[in-house]
Amino acid sequence: MKTPIDTAIVAKAIDESKVHNVQRASIREVVRLVNTIEKLSGTKFVRMEMGVPGINAEKVGVEAEIESLKRGVASIYPDIEGIKELKDEASRFIKLFLDINISPSGIVPTVGSMQGGFCAFLMCARRDVNKTTTLFIDPGFPVQKQQHKVLGIPVEQFDVYNYRGEKLAEKLESYLKTGKIASIVYSNPNNPSWICFTDDELKTIGTLAKKYDVIVIEDLAYFGMDFRQDYSVPGQAPFQPTVAKYTDNYMLMISSSKIFSYAGQRIGILAISDTLYHRTFPDLKRYFTSDSFGFAAIYGALYALSSGTCHSAQFALAAMFKAVNDGAANLTASVKEYEKRASLMKELFVKYGFNIVYDTDLGRPLANGFYFTISYPGYTGGELVEELLPYGISAITLDITGSERKEGLRACVSQVRMEQIPVLEERLKIFYENHK
Ligand SMILES: Cc1ncc(COP(=O)(O)O)c(C=O)c1O
DSSP, X not given: OOOSSOHHHHHHHXXXXXXXXXXXXXXXXXXXXXXXXXXXXXXXXXXXXXXXXXXXXXXXXXXXXXXXXXXXXXXXXXXXTOOHHHHHHHHHHHHHHHOOOOOGGGEEEESHHHHXXXXXXXXXXXXXXXXXXXXXXXXXXXXXXXXXXXXXXXXXXXXXXXXXTTHHHHHHHHHHTTSOEEEEEEESSOTTTOOOOOHHHHHHHHHHHHHTTOEEEEEOTTTTOOTTSOOOSTTOSSOOOOGGGTOSSEEEEEEHHHHSSOXXXXXXXXXXXXXHHHOBOGGGGGTSSOOBHHHHIIIIIIHHHHSXXXXXXXXXXXXXXXXXXXXXXXXXXXXXXXXXXXHHHHHHXXXXXXXXXXXXXXXXXXXOSSEEEEEOTTOOHHHHHHHHGGGTEEOEESGGGTOSOTTOEEEEOTTOOGGGHHHHHHHHHHHHHHHO
């Protein structure tokens, strides 16, 4: 069977890699393996395994960062609480694009949402001796489970696909009733399935969080990227939906990586609701000098993690928030590119015999965005990842995202450039010929 890349080369690369099980490989392990195959074969992959932005970083951020470096911020430890400019602009951003009030004091810069999550998970799991466990509304971002492993925090999870809409409350309550759930985590839009919760579903989550005193950690890494709506006009409805409308017990994570294509500088914000920021939990004293949630999160957890966030990157993010807040730049104009790519790529996969796994959003067509999910008849996700490698196509399994859909893969559109679309078609065509 002829394949675009010699199967012997793929086998050699797998053999030489430290990846013991390609079918369960993490995102970064797949990245490493594909780099090796590209080097050995001289063939460029259509890379869909990792969410690296495929768009240039926002210029206004880069310029602000350079300016701040010229002013000499590199030699000075940044304040852990964050620079005033960033805290103020982030608070404005949250008001203008979510229609929510959070005081600048509760908004702190983090080394990407990766660090924001790490801090949020550990704070939530340590505030009450009886509330030890994080509940993931899956599928989700796999490395957040790895963070839990590293932290020693127990996890419960379920795949939300079968519990959308009115079914969500009963399912959530079955976990919350145990009394051991400290926090609920999800991303919206969802990585990897790209489903988006409705206001009714967010209301369910918020109301139950209040009832059972559970903290909601809302991961907005793909802020505004449900392109079926235009969430990009500051201060004007529709606003990006958020659980913050329905509970005071929440933290929001807003990453610069995808919305501003600023992944390389590792900066995001963790925004703690005013109520939660000021709440006290005696059990926090086991780990921190203060029992005040916000103070302990900043001067206990974030201090211990990295003593603050890169000074110049804070100026960059402040400038990018300011530009969209002032209406000088449009929040989603550049990332809308992903919508076009996703639509073309999905069409090709379907044309050549693949199925879209998470295919509808409460009966509505799914939005086209950063990710979509695929399967091929007769293959598990793990088998399919391996089977696609000789065709120069890489992705990750849905299995590692907490999905029940073991046959599925997550495909990320960001690194696939428009000029690669014909290459993708050519390879899928050969795949189809070889497998039909
Ligand atoms: C859902 C989700 N959360 C968090 C992150 C991490 O964001 P950051 O680059 O800000 O650490 C990602 C990155 O892919 C993500 O998809």
